[in-house]
Amino acid sequence: MSELRELYQTTILDHNKRPRNFRVPEACTHDADGFNPLCGDQIKVYAQVEDDVVTDVAFQGSGCAISTASASMMTDLVKGKSLADAKDLFERFHELVTSDPASEPDVDELGKLAVFAGVREFPMRVKCATLAWHTLRNALDGTGEVARTE
Amino acid sequence: MSFDVERIRKEFPVLDQEIHGKPLAFLDSAASSQKPRAVIDAISALYSRDYANIHRGVYELSQRATRAFEASREKTRRFIGAAEAKEIVFVRGTTEAINLVAQSFGRENVGEGDEILITHMEHHSNIVPWQMLCREKGAVLRVAPIDDRGALDMEAFASLLSDRTRIVAVSHVSNALGTVNPVEEIVRLSHERGVPVLLDGAQAVPHQRVDVAALDCDFYAFSSHKLFGPSGIGVLYGKKELLEAMPPWQGGGEMILSVTFEDTVYNEIPHKFEAGTPDIGGVVGFGAALDWVEEVGYDAIHAHEQELLEYGTEALLSVPGVRIIGTAPGKAAVLSFVMDDAHPHDIGTILDGEGVAVRTGHHCAQPVMARFGVPATARASLAVYNNQRDLDALVRGLHKVREVLT
Numbered sequence: 001m002s003e004l005r006e007l008y009q010t011t012i013l014d015h016n017k018r019p020r021n022f023r024v025p026e027a028c029t030h031d032a033d034g035f036n037p038l039c040g041d042q043i044k045v046y047a048q049v050e051d052d053v054v055t056d057v058a059f060q061g062s063g064c065a066i067s068t069a070s071a072s073m074m075t076d077l078v079k080g081k082s083l084a085d086a087k088d089l090f091e092r093f094h095e096l097v098t099s100d101p102a103s104e105p106d107v108d109e110l111g112k113l114a115v116f117a118g119v120r121e122f123p124m125r126v127k128c129a130t131l132a133w134h135t136l137r138n139a140l141d142g143t144g145e146v147a148r149t150e
Numbered sequence: 151m152s153f154d155v156e157r158i159r160k161e162f163p164v165l166d167q168e169i170h171g172k173p174l175a176f177l178d179s180a181a182s183s184q185k186p187r188a189v190i191d192a193i194s195a196l197y198s199r200d201y202a203n204i205h206r207g208v209y210e211l212s213q214r215a216t217r218a219f220e221a222s223r224e225k226t227r228r229f230i231g232a233a234e235a236k237e238i239v240f241v242r243g244t245t246e247a248i249n250l251v252a253q254s255f256g257r258e259n260v261g262e263g264d265e266i267l268i269t270h271m272e273h274h275s276n277i278v279p280w281q282m283l284c285r286e287k288g289a290v291l292r293v294a295p296i297d298d299r300g301a302l303d304m305e306a307f308a309s310l311l312s313d314r315t316r317i318v319a320v321s322h323v324s325n326a327l328g329t330v331n332p333v334e335e336i337v338r339l340s341h342e343r344g345v346p347v348l349l350d351g352a353q354a355v356p357h358q359r360v361d362v363a364a365l366d367c368d369f370y371a372f373s374s375h376k377l378f379g380p381s382g383i384g385v386l387y388g389k390k391e392l393l394e395a396m397p398p399w400q401g402g403g404e405m406i407l408s409v410t411f412e413d414t415v416y417n418e419i420p421h422k423f424e425a426g427t428p429d430i431g432g433v434v435g436f437g438a439a440l441d442w443v444e445e446v447g448y449d450a451i452h453a454h455e456q457e458l459l460e461y462g463t464e465a466l467l468s469v470p471g472v473r474i475i476g477t478a479p480g481k482a483a484v485l486s487f488v489m490d491d492a493h494p495h496d497i498g499t500i501l502d503g504e505g506v507a508v509r510t511g512h513h514c515a516q517p518v519m520a521r522f523g524v525p526a527t528a529r530a531s532l533a534v535y536n537n538q539r540d541l542d543a544l545v546r547g548l549h550k551v552r553e554v555l556t
Contacts, residue, residue, distance in 0.1 A: 004503045008496075008554050016555075017491075039495040039511050040525030062525055064493035065555060122499060 006118030007125070008065065011073075016065040021058040021075035028056070034135030034147035036127055041067050045135045052083050057136070064128050066119065071132030073112055083140060089113075090133045096120075097129050153450040155537045161186040161442075162535050172505030175540035180325055180353060180484055180531030181509050182375045185439075189379055192438030193431045204430055205404065205421075219430055222437030223420075229440045230370065231361035232387055239386040239393070239420040240433055244352040245275040247371035247386035248319070250423060251348055252279035254396045255369075256317065262288035265314040267345075269294045269302055269331070270521055271324040274514040276350045280319060289316070296521060300327035301478035304335065311343050318347045322354035326515040326529070327476030328484030330354070337367050346392065352376055356533060357455060357482045359448040362387050374432065378533075379439030383432035386423070393419045400425040451534045455483040458532050462541045466530075469548045475527050483532035486513070489548065492555050494528040500554055501528075504547035506540075 028046040035042055043061035047054055057075040062068075078086045092110055097119045099105065107114035119129045134147040159165050162184045167174050176184060196218060202211035204219045220235075227235045241247045256279075260266065266280045270293050277291075284291045292315070294307040302320075311318070318340045323330050333349055340347045346368035351360055355372045362370050369388045375381035388396075398405055398416055402425035407415040416422050443451070462485050466472050471490030489497060498510035510528045512519045519526060530544055 004500060004554060007499070013555065037512075039493070040516075040519065041495075042525070064495035066496070125495075125499060128495065 003118070003121045007122060009115045009118065011112065011115045012065060012069040015069035015072040019059075019068055019072035021072065021079075022060065023058045024060055025056055025058045028058075030139040030142060032135050032139035032143075032145070032147060034061075034131050034138070036063070036067070036131050037148065038127065039064060041128065041131055043067070043071060043132055043135055045071070045132060045139050047078075047136065047139050049083065049140070054078050054081055054083065054086050054140075059132060059135075063131070066125050066128040067131050070116065070129045074132050074136060077111065077113065078136065086140065087137065090137055093133060094130060097126050153454055155454060155535065158446065158535050159537070161188070163187060163190070165535060169505040169507070170503050173539075173543070175504075175506045175536075175543040177530040177532065177536065177540060177544060178507050178509045179356065179533035179536075180376070180513075180529065182381060183356060183378050183533050184535065185380070185435075186378055186442050188442045189435050189438045193380065193435040196431050196434045201430070203427055215430055218434045218437070219428075222433045222440070225437045225440045226385055229444070230355075230385075230387060231363045233363065234390060236419050237387055237390050237393065239388065239423045240428055241384045241386050241423075242382055242429075243373040243375070243384035244350060244371045245279075245384075247369075247384055248276055248348065248350065249279045250386055250399050251317075251319075251369050251371075251388070252283045254399045254423075255346075255392065256280070256283045257287075258395075258397060260284075260287050260289045260316045263314060264289045264316045265292050265312060266290070267292045267294065267307075267310055267315050267318045269307070269320050270296045271300065271302070271327055271329060271331075271515070271518055272319070272321055273325050273350065273352070274516070276319055276321060277517070290314075293517075296327075296329075296518075299478045300324065300329045300476040300481075300518075300522075302329070302331050304332065307336065308339050311339060311345065313343075315340075315343065315345045318345055319350065320347070321350040321352075322360070323351075323357065323482045324476070324515075324518070325353045325484070326486055326513040326518045326527070327478065328481035328486070328531075329476060329478040330358075330480055330482055333365060333367065337365055341366070353482060353484075358452055368392055374436040374439060377436075377439055378442060379436035380429075380432045382429050383436045390419065393423070396423075398422050398425070402426045446534060454534055455532055455536075458536055458538065458541065459483045459485070461538055462530065462532070462544070465541050465545045466548075469545060470552070472548065475522050475524065485530045485532075486527040487529075488524050488527050489551065492551050494526040496555060497528045497548070497551050500551045501544070501547040504543060504550055506543050506547045508544070 030047040041063035048056040101120035105117040200214040204216040226238045348369035351372040374383040405425040475486040494510035
């Protein structure tokens with residue numbers, strides 16, 4: 001049960017109940033859709049980029065607690081970051097949730113995202129945690145591709 | 151002999167274990183059922199003593215394996231009340247059986263502007279093969295609607311049958327909703343118009359006796375692995391006249407009588423549809439599963455499951471915020487549900503922590519999910535080996551879900 005508590009931490013539950021930046025922005029320079037066919041999670045991520053800086057990020061969609069909280073915290077953290085830093089953060093986050101659960105999690109520079117270390121114990125849920133991030137990356141890359149976790 | 155679920159449970163070795171420190175409550179039999187010792191032993195015995203490739207072997211071992219393999223075909227014939235053993239085609243599963251009919255019967259009999267009639271509650275395996283055929287032939291897929299309980303709208307179904315309908319393909323029992331379709335009526339209405347009917351029986355055979363002669367259906371497809379047998383084996387029943395008129399689907403060994411580079415003479419049914427070496431151990435294990443079901447008896451299975459379904463329905467509805475999806479009268483032992491403020495995926499993870507195995511997601515029935523306006527459901531599906539303790543564990547687990555997520 002302690003593993004479950006690790007997964008459903010207070011911060012995650014709070015972001016699930018009251019997701020931040022859960023809106024359709026009036027204007028955006030980038031957007032992309034994400035879809036997790038396994039559980040039916042659907043998300044749309046919007047980003048406003050000015051001079052290589054992400055000035056606003058928002059999202060819409062429906063998903064489980066892990067994917068909703070991940071999307072919400074992502075929007076909070078990416079806002080104000082340069083494109084390079086945003087992508088770097090995704091790389092670090094991805095490394096965290098896919099790392100060996102027996103190892104000490106490397107949470108340097110991840111800040112609040114460290115709460116997702118609990119996902120490592122639940123391999124089936126890694127995709128829930130990364131869907132929003134894959135979708136943001138597609139939006140910023142401007143590929144127009146739907147992000148899929150399968 | 152009176153029914154004793156605890157005695158039944160002892161025959162399933164897998165049930166006797168703890169998951170995350172809690173007794174396993176296995177509630178995912180609609181996805182695949184667990185296997186009794188009799189099935190495990192039959193497969194083990196074949197590979198330990200009697201295994202060789204079947205048919206045409208002149209030596210003792212091959213003859214033993216062939217006898218065991220063909221005995222399963224005869225058991226299957228008896229089990230579903232088919233007239234002849236040659237009407238039983240062994241395939242990999244329900245999905246392959248439906249694809250076989252679509253690709254063989256369908257390609258011969260469906261043309262441009264023709265129609266194929268299915269229902270809104272079909273599993274993807276009874277949608278996509280027909281969609282593929284429609285694309286290839288320029289035919290039209292018609293879908294009979296369901297009501298808010300998940301029951302088929304029979305009036306709409308009847309009105310969708312037309313002079314262009316070439317085949318009707320309907321699930322006997324819905325995997326996502328538990329609805330038992332009025333298949334006798336469906337066959338009667340279709341036959342009045344001269345339209346053949348395929349029934350997807352994957353979710354029916356684990357729960358009730360199926361008699362293809364009484365149903366008078368033209369094709370009946372089901373899987374071994376949902377019926378306590380091994381995975382990778384299934385059955386296509388087809389009326390002899392239809393199977394004989396159909397072209398082979400896959401070419402290879404076993405399905406021929408003679409081959410030259412100029413021409414090939416195809417084998418008789420069912421071998422015409424059984425190219426290549428089959429899953430011999432799987433078919434033998436499947437035969438043992440049929441014996442096992444006959445021994446327990448469908449009357450006992452049905453009565454026990456219906457009692458549990460009633461118990462489980464009441465227990466689920468006692469949990470605040472739970473809504474059952476699929477409330478058709480007389481349904482099979484499937485409880486699909488959603489819960490306020492809890493995504494099915496989170497429900498599944500938290501229940502697993504309590505030793506309770508349920509399936510969460512769209513259950514390969516995305517149109518059903520769309521019909522009820524949910525992205526996914528959690529589904530507890532029952533088999534003859536479940537007991538009230540399993541359902542009590544589910545309810546305790548759902549209270550835990552509330553506790554964790556709120």
